[in-house]
Amino acid sequence: MNPIIQALKELNVSEEKIKELFQVLTENPMMAMMNIQALGLPPEKLQSIMMMVMSSPELIKEAVEELGLDFAKVEAAKAKLKENK
Numbered sequence: 001m002n003p004i005i006q007a008l009k010e011l012n013v014s015e016e017k018i019k020e021l022f023q024v025l026t027e028n029p030m031m032a033m034m035n036i037q038a039l040g041l042p043p044e045k046l047q048s049i050m051m052m053v054m055s056s057p058e059l060i061k062e063a064v065e066e067l068g069l070d071f072a073k074v075e076a077a078k079a080k081l082k083e084n085k
Helices: 003-010 015-027 029-038 043-055 057-066 071-084
Strands: none
Touching: 003 015, 003 043, 003 057, 015 029, 015 057, 029 043, 043 057
């Protein structure tokens, strides 16, 4: 199991919330960061998850595939972020 998904499940985040989070992540990564913070996770766990999300794009791809979401949207979101820099 993907370590990001596993960490969220260990913190009792529902499957529905996890899918919703990764759907937002594929469409708007900055909004996803706010959604992760809004889950009310303990600060040390939140920091760990945020670091995984920000430092390991391959984990995001794995999680998106594991959840059956469209990774092409992730690529489009990354391109959009680069345009806005």
